[in-house]
Amino acid sequence: MTTGLVVTGGGGWFGRSFLASLAETPLGLPIDEVRVLVHHPTDVPLVQQSLRAAKIYVGDVRSDSDVAELYEGLDTTHLVHSAAVIHPGSVADFFSINAGGTERIVRGALQRGLQRMVHVSSNSPIGTNPSPDEVFRDNEPYNPYYGYGASKMQAEVIVKDLLTAAAVPGTIVRPPWFYGPYQPERQARFLKTVRLGTFPLVGKGLNRRSMVYTEHLALGVRLAATTDRPGIGTYWIADSQPYSMLEILDAVRAAARAEGLEVVDKVLRLPNAAGVMAEKVDAALQKRGKYQQEIHVAGELNKNIACSIAGARRDLGYDPQISLVEGMRRSYRYGLENGQDV
Amino acid sequence: MRTEVLVVGSGAGGATTAAVLAAAGVDVLIVEEGPEVAPGSLTPFSIDQMRQQYRNMGELIALGLPSVTFAEGRCVGGSTEVNSGLYHRPHDMTLERWARGWDVKDLAAGSLLEFSEPIERNLTVSTFPSGPPPASRLLQEGAARLQWHAQEIPRWFRFDSPITGVRQSMSLTYLRQARRHGATLWSDTWVERFIVEKGRAIAALVLRGDGTRDRIDFDSVFVCGGAVQSAALLQRSGIRRHVGKTLTMHPTVKAVAHTAAPINDPTDVPVVQVREFYPHMSIGGSATNLPLLGMALMRTRRRLDDLAGLLPHMPIYYAAIRTQGLGRVTALPRMRDPLVTYRITGQDIARLRSAMGRLLEVLLAADTIEVIPSALHADPITSAAQIPEQVAKVTRRTADLMTVHVCSSVPMGEDRSKCAVDSYGRSHEVAGVLVNDASILNDAPGINPQGTVMALATRNAERFLLDHGQTPAAREFS
Secondary structure, rough: OOOEEEEOOOOHHHHHHHHHHHOOOOOOOOOOOEEEEEEOHHHHHHHHHHHHOOEEEEEEEOOHHHHHHHHHOEEEEEEEEOOOOOOOOEHHHHHHHHHHHHHHHHHHHHHHEEEEEEEEEOOOOOOEEEEOOEOOOOOOOOOOOHHHHHHHHHHHHHHHHHHHHOOOOEEEOOOOOOEEOOOOOHHHHHHHHHHHHOOOEEEOOEEOOOOOEEEHHHHHHHOOOOHOOOOOEEEEEOOOOOEEEEHOOOOOOOOHHOOOOOOEEEEEEEEEEEEEHHHHHHHHHHOEOOOHHHHHHHHHOOOOOOOHHHHHHHOOOOOOOOHHHHEEEEEEEEHHHOOOOO | EEEEEEEOOOOHHHHHHHHHHHHHHOEEEEEOOOOOOOOOOOOOHHEEEEEEEEHHHHEEEEEOOOOOOOOOOOOOHHHOOOOEOOOOOOHHHHHHHHHHOOOOOOOOOOOOOHHHHHHHHHHHHHOOOOOOOOOHHHHHHHHHOOOOEEEEEEEEEEEEOOOOOEEEOHOOOOOHHHOOOOOEEEOOOEEEEEEOOOEEEEEEEEEOOOOOOOOOOEEEEEEEOOOHHHHHHHHHOOOOOOOOOOOOOEEEEEEEOOOOOOOOOOOOOEEEEEEOOOEEEEEEOOOHHHHHHHHHHHOOOEEEEOOHHHHHHHHHEEEOOOOOEEEEOOOOOOOOOOOEEOOHHHHHHHHHHHHHHHHHHHHHHOOOOOEEEEOOOOOEEHHHHHHHHHHHHOOOOOOOOEEEOEEEEOEEEOOOOOOOOOOOOEOOOOOOEEOOOHHHHOOOOOOOOOOHHHHHHHOOOOOOOOOOOOOOOOOOOO
C-alpha cells in the first residue's frame, strides 16, 4: 500500500511556499511520498530547493496521460490542488486549465483512493464587495470576476460535485491577493514601483483589499489537509484584516525602508475613471477571448475585495500571525536574495 | 377650533406623541388624513385593505433610474395598521453614527433603552409561543446551512394561541391611550399648510373629509405624517431648509421559493430575518397572496399556470439594502401629493445585486425545489452555479425595487448645515413646529424603523413636556 500526498502547482508561488513548510514540518499524516506536479522543467530545481524529498512530475493538467502518470502506483491519496493559470495567453486557457484540469486531477485522485482534498481557489469566483466596509463570508453566492473568476467558479463546482458524489471530504480555500517569498516577477515589479513612487493608485485608495501572506496560506492549507471535519467546507484564508490600498502602499514602503532600500514617498495618482476604463477594456478583450495582464490588474485596483477569516479561525484553528509590514519585508529580502529587481 | 397641541398624523410617531402628551394632561388634537378602520375588519394584504388603509392603493413611486415603489398606510394608526409588525430596538451603532454625524445630543449608545422597554411592554412585543411558522423556518434553515446569523424578529403581537395573535397597532394601543386621556382624533382630515407669523407657527389650515375647510389654532404642532408627507407639509408651509433633500429608503429585491411542503400563509408574513449582513442588507419574508405572487412572477420566465394551486408552496422573500444614494421630496404647487425622487448609485446597484445573490443562495440552501428571482426575464434556478446569470439581470434599467421603509427627510441634530430640526425634533427655522416621526431619523437604520421611531417620539414628547414645565406620566400603560 502506497499513500501519496499529491501537490499540483508545486512550482508556483503558493506551491513552493507550501512545500517549504512541509520540509520544515511534515503534515503528520501517514504519507509514504510527496508527489509534486509542475508545469515547466525549469520548475524542477525550484521545487527541489523547497522540498528535497519531493517526487517531481513535469506535466500538464490538460493531459490525461500526464495526470495518469502522476497517480501511477498510488493506492491512497491526499490531494492539494493548486495548479491554475491566473494570467494566461488567452481566455480559453482559463477554462481548459482551471476547470478542465481540476476535473482531471480530482477524477484521477478519486481512482486512487482519495482520502481528503484541499482545493486552492481564489477570491475571484465571489467577485467584489459593493462598498469598502463590507466583507465576504465563507458561504457567498458566486459572482465571478471575468474569465479567471468564472473558471475558478467552475473548478469549485466540479470539486464539490465530484467529492460529494464520492463521499470524500474536502476543503476549498479561497486566498485573496498574495504576498510573500517565492514571489514571481510581477510581484517584484509591484514592490519596486511602490517603493519608487510609480505604482498607480486608482481613486482615493480607500478601497479595501484582503491579502494573504503566503506562509499564512500554507498554514491554512496544512490545517485544511489535516482537519477531520466531514463534508466539504469553504474558507477564506487571508491575513487577519483587510487593508485599504493606502495602508498596503504605506506598509510596502515601510518594509522597504526597514530593509534599507531607497523609498520615494509618493504615489502615481490616477482618477477612478482610469480604473473604470481599464475594467471596460479588460471586459471587451476577454469577451473576444483575449487577455492582457496589465489592463486586467489596473481594472481591479480600485475594487473592494475583502473577506472575513472568522470561519477558518473557528473551524480550522487558523491564526495568522505575521504583520503586513513584516511579510513585505520578507518579500523584499526574498527578492534581493534571489536576484529580483525589487 | 383651538388646541394646545396639534399632532398631524396618527402612525407610530403621532400616536406615541399624542399618548405621551395627553397622559401628562396636555390638550391634544390628532388629525389623520386617512379613515378610521376597525382593527381586524379587513383581510391583511387584500384589495379592500389596499383601498382603505394604504395611500394610493399601496403603490407610490419614487422616480429614478430605477424607480422605487413604496407603500405607506393612510388610515388611523398609519402604517402600523398594515405592516408586518416586526420590532427592532434602536441599534447602538446607528445611534452613535447619528450622534456623531449630525451632532445629535443625548443619543449615546443605550440612551433610548429607558424608552424602548416600556414601549415593548405596551405593545406586548413577543415571539411566536411555539416557534416561528414554516415559511419563517425555511429561511432559518437556509441561513443555518450557510452559517449566516438569522433570528426570529419579535412582533407587537398579543398571541392568543401558539400560532395566532392580534397586531398591537397604534389604534389598539397608543391612540387608545391618548383618547383615554382626553385626546381628540379627527380622521379624514388633511393638513394643507401651517400659518406662520413672526417666525412662529400658529395655526393649520385643514381640509375635512366632507370637503369643508377649517382652521385649527395651536400653541405647538407635532408633524408626524411620515417621511414623505411630513416633508411636503413643511415645504408647503414655507419651512424648507434641509427639508426633503435627504430621503432614505431600504429598497428591496425579491425572489420566490418553491417548496414541496405547503408552507405559505397568505395572511401573514415570515418573521425570521437574516441579520448576518447588518447594517448593509437584510433578508426576510414578504406577504404572499395570489395577486402579490402573480406580480412577483409576472416579469420572469416562470410559467404562471395554476398559481392558485402553487400559492401555498410559493412564499416570497426579500433582500433589503441601505443605499448610498438619497431621495428628495418636493411639494408641488396645487398638487396634494409631492414629487418623490430617488437616486440609486452604481454602488447601490452593486449592493442590490449582491443582495439578490445572497437571497438566492439562502433560499437554495433551504429545502426548495426551485427559486425564482423576481426580475425581468429571470429563470427559475436549482443550483448555486446558476446564480450569477440571474443576478446579472438586476440592472439599472430592469431592477424591480420596492420598499416599505421611508425615512430621513427632516434630519435631526444641532448641525445646522444639514439638520432641519434640533436633537429633539424642534424646527431650527420656525418656532412651535416639531417633527416626530421617521423623518427625523438621520439615515436609514437598516432595520424596521418603528421601534426607533417610537422610542425617539417618546423621548422628544417628554422633552417637550419638560420644556413647558410639565411632568411626563408613567411610560407604561396602566
